Amino acid sequence: MSTPPSPPDAVHSEEFLRLLMRRQLKLSVGSAATFFLAQLGMPLLNYFAPAMMATRVAGFTLSWLILGVLFFPFVWVISWSFIQRSMALEEDEVKSIKR
Amino acid sequence: MMPTLAFLNGVDPWIFAFSFITVFVTVWMGFRSAKTSKTASDFFVAGRSVSVGWNASAISGEYLSAASFMGIAGMVMSSGYDALWYPVCYACGYLFLLLFIAGPLRRFGAYTIPDFAEGRFDSPLFRKIAVCFVLFIGFFYTMPQMKGAGVTLAYIFPGIPYWAGVVLVGAVITLNVALGGMKGITLVQAVQYWIKLFAISVPIFVLASVYGFYGTHLSVNATTAPVVVAGAAAIGPGVSAPGYNGVASDPDAKFVRKPLVEKAPRDTAWISPFGPLTTKAVNAAAAALPVEERPAFLAEYQKPYSLLYTYSLIIALVCGTAGLPHILVRFYTNPDGVAAKRTTMWVMILIGVFYVFPPVFGVIGRNLMPELYTGLAGIKGTDQVVLKLPTLLGEKFGVLGSILSGITCAGAFAAFMSTFSGLLVSMTGALAHDVYGRMLRPKASPAERMTAFKFAAVLIGGVAIGLGCFVEPLEINFMVGQAFAIAAASYFPLLFMSVWWRGMTMKGAATGMLTGGLCALVAAALTNFSTLSLDKGPMGKIFAGFAPLNGFWAHHPLLRILCEQPAIWTVPLSITLMVVVSKATAATVPADIRMKMLVLHAPEKLGLKQEYIQEQQAGAGH
Numbered sequence: 001m002s003t004p005p006s007p008p009d010a011v012h013s014e015e016f017l018r019l020l021m022r023r024q025l026k027l028s029v030g031s032a033a034t035f036f037l038a039q040l041g042m043p044l045l046n047y048f049a050p051a052m053m054a055t056r057v058a059g060f061t062l063s064w065l066i067l068g069v070l071f072f073p074f075v076w077v078i079s080w081s082f083i084q085r086s087m088a089l090e091e092d093e094v095k096s097i098k099r
Numbered sequence: 100m101m102p103t104l105a106f107l108n109g110v111d112p113w114i115f116a117f118s119f120i121t122v123f124v125t126v127w128m129g130f131r132s133a134k135t136s137k138t139a140s141d142f143f144v145a146g147r148s149v150s151v152g153w154n155a156s157a158i159s160g161e162y163l164s165a166a167s168f169m170g171i172a173g174m175v176m177s178s179g180y181d182a183l184w185y186p187v188c189y190a191c192g193y194l195f196l197l198l199f200i201a202g203p204l205r206r207f208g209a210y211t212i213p214d215f216a217e218g219r220f221d222s223p224l225f226r227k228i229a230v231c232f233v234l235f236i237g238f239f240y241t242m243p244q245m246k247g248a249g250v251t252l253a254y255i256f257p258g259i260p261y262w263a264g265v266v267l268v269g270a271v272i273t274l275n276v277a278l279g280g281m282k283g284i285t286l287v288q289a290v291q292y293w294i295k296l297f298a299i300s301v302p303i304f305v306l307a308s309v310y311g312f313y314g315t316h317l318s319v320n321a322t323t324a325p326v327v328v329a330g331a332a333a334i335g336p337g338v339s340a341p342g343y344n345g346v347a348s349d350p351d352a353k354f355v356r357k358p359l360v361e362k363a364p365r366d367t368a369w370i371s372p373f374g375p376l377t378t379k380a381v382n383a384a385a386a387a388l389p390v391e392e393r394p395a396f397l398a399e400y401q402k403p404y405s406l407l408y409t410y411s412l413i414i415a416l417v418c419g420t421a422g423l424p425h426i427l428v429r430f431y432t433n434p435d436g437v438a439a440k441r442t443t444m445w446v447m448i449l450i451g452v453f454y455v456f457p458p459v460f461g462v463i464g465r466n467l468m469p470e471l472y473t474g475l476a477g478i479k480g481t482d483q484v485v486l487k488l489p490t491l492l493g494e495k496f497g498v499l500g501s502i503l504s505g506i507t508c509a510g511a512f513a514a515f516m517s518t519f520s521g522l523l524v525s526m527t528g529a530l531a532h533d534v535y536g537r538m539l540r541p542k543a544s545p546a547e548r549m550t551a552f553k554f555a556a557v558l559i560g561g562v563a564i565g566l567g568c569f570v571e572p573l574e575i576n577f578m579v580g581q582a583f584a585i586a587a588a589s590y591f592p593l594l595f596m597s598v599w600w601r602g603m604t605m606k607g608a609a610t611g612m613l614t615g616g617l618c619a620l621v622a623a624a625l626t627n628f629s630t631l632s633l634d635k636g637p638m639g640k641i642f643a644g645f646a647p648l649n650g651f652w653a654h655h656p657l658l659r660i661l662c663e664q665p666a667i668w669t670v671p672l673s674i675t676l677m678v679v680v681s682k683a684t685a686a687t688v689p690a691d692i693r694m695k696m697l698v699l700h701a702p703e704k705l706g707l708k709q710e711y712i713q714e715q716q717a718g719a720g721h
Binding site for chain 2: 040046064068071090
């Protein structure tokens with residue numbers, strides 16, 4: 001029976017797991033915070049600044065323009081930056097273990 | 100004419116031809132590619148060679164259902180601004196999935212949520228509990244697809260009743276799945292996405308170039324209530340108020356706005372946030388009060404309750420996406436985690452582009468086809484606007500209107516066929532594999548399992564058709580929102596907490612998921628029953644027993660909102676229960692939890708997954 005190539009023990013250490021989860025969670029929560037600020041802030045702006053959100057931009061109300069059109073590219077930017085950073089993070093983790 | 104062809108009277112040949120071709124091509128492609136992938140495991144393994152572009156198209160194709168294609172346009176037309184939260188959150192749900200769930204789950208290698216539930220907690224019992232929710236969420240999600248089918252068929256064949264359309268389309272798709280024609284084949288779903296994008300965007304570009312663009316149509320809806328001059332007739336139903344620039348029509352005279360009908364919401368309420376969708380409960384409560392108390396009551400409660408409704412809706416849709424049974428499966432057709440993330444990115448772009456278009460139909464429909472408001476809930480209601488709006492072009496360009504209407508009908512078929520097939524495959528798989536294969540007859544032969552799969556497909560298809568016949572008075576988009584709310588209160592907390600908190604125990608997960616999910620389920624069902632009891636047709640009679648509920652809700656608008664949009668209390672309830680019960684049963688945390696967590700979170704390049712599987716097999720003995 002062939003034994004699998006065993007990675008260094010550092011992988012199985014408690015510290016590595018804690019560090020791993022903390023860094024990943026930090027990255028995810030950071031990206032989610034940007035998103036939630038916008039997502040949950042929109043209803044608040046509509047609630048407290050209705051006059052501003054009713055300003056007309058090319059026929060749209062500002063509120064309609066943001067939610068109906070501009071929100072989508074905004075989400076793309078967040079997800080693109082998250083993917084870049086999470087791939088960099090994984091590279092970094094692999095390096096730190098293989099060293 | 101032969102009597103059997105009588106139903107073809109009044110059918111537009113173009114519309115019929117486009118729809119028929121879509122159905123035919125879908126069934127044909129399904130059977131063709133089914134020949135090359137015979138079993139479920141073939142589907143998963145073969146899928147791993149799928150490129151990012153195809154896979155992203157396939158996920159988008161399966162995700163964009165009748166709610167996206169027809170429901171959003173109908174709801175924007177009937178409720179205005181507030182309905183925009185639906186497309187935005189349908190798209191943003193994927194961001195949440197990407198940030199917290201997609202990566203770890205892809206590394207864990209569980210194909211479905213029940214697979215994950217069993218693997219994470221080493222508990223076959225928990226798998227069975229998790230399977231129940233595949234069926235709960237699935238049935239809630241199939242109802243609006245069935246309504247989409249009924250509405251579309253009734254539009255194509257003006258003579259046939261709503262239920263006949265549901266039965267016909269349901270039967271065709273069910274047979275297709277039962278005979279193995281649609282096993283979630285990537286190619287078919289990917290093509291369906293491009294059909295849908297084409298079918299929603301091309302008619303919009305043509306309509307907009309003839310009748311004026313998105314912004315122009317919005318601009319004729321006034322944001323401030325018209326000043327009522329003393330003595331002059333108040334602006335009421337049937338008279339359209341001038342837009343923000345003081346005219347009721349486009350200044351370039353590309354279109355003349357038709358007068359609004361009585362049932363249509365007024366401009367100000369429609370275009371502004373906190374409109375008819377989110378204030379319905381408070382308005383109903385105000386209507387039950389004496390006239391002189393109404394203004395004070397509305398001033399105090401209307402906007403705060405409306406804000407609460409909005410937040411609850413956002414939570415349901417954003418969290419719910421992560422818990423849809425037919426979506427997560429597709430992430431495993433990626434070769435690795437990096438491709439999985441790229442795919443998610445592309446999915447967000449593809450569905451984001453799509454979701455810009457449906458609201459445009461609603462906005463133009465409000466100005467040019469307000470007669471759809473008169474049948475607000477039924478098949479002649481606003482849910483039909485995507486199909487019917489292009490026929491306007493017939494006045495000026497003859498056959499072009501029919502061709503474009505045929506194209507949107509084809510898109511609608513693609514929408515409910517792909518989603519219903521995907522759901523039916525997930526639900527049938529759960530029933531045949533988990534309930535029959537593991538609980539009832541664990542020793543069944545492959546041939547018996549195949550028969551069980553076909554039997555389960557027919558059974559579930561039959562139940563879905565039966566449920567679909569009841570929901571004619573409910574809005575497509577609203578029903579899909581309810582399915583999301585149930586997913587958000589059951590699967591989402593399970594996945595999120597299991598991935599990020601190692602202290603979770605099976606008992607904690609099960610208690611939280613069952614309580615949260617069932618609360619959301621009961622709340623959604625009560626809301627629907629009371630709405631159905633108001634129907635003037637046969638449904639009103641069937642559900643008449645729930646009519647007193649409407650009286651109760653008129654006195655308790657807050658409870659009505661919490662029932663209609665339960666996510667704001669069921670999601671925290673579910674998570675709290677998971678934490679409390681897990682703490683109480685901390686002794687039963689799986690022994691190899693650290694290894695499980697490593698597999699979930701460590702980069703795949705370290706090869707931990709393979710090591711884990713070998714350990715498991717060695718531990719199981721020979």
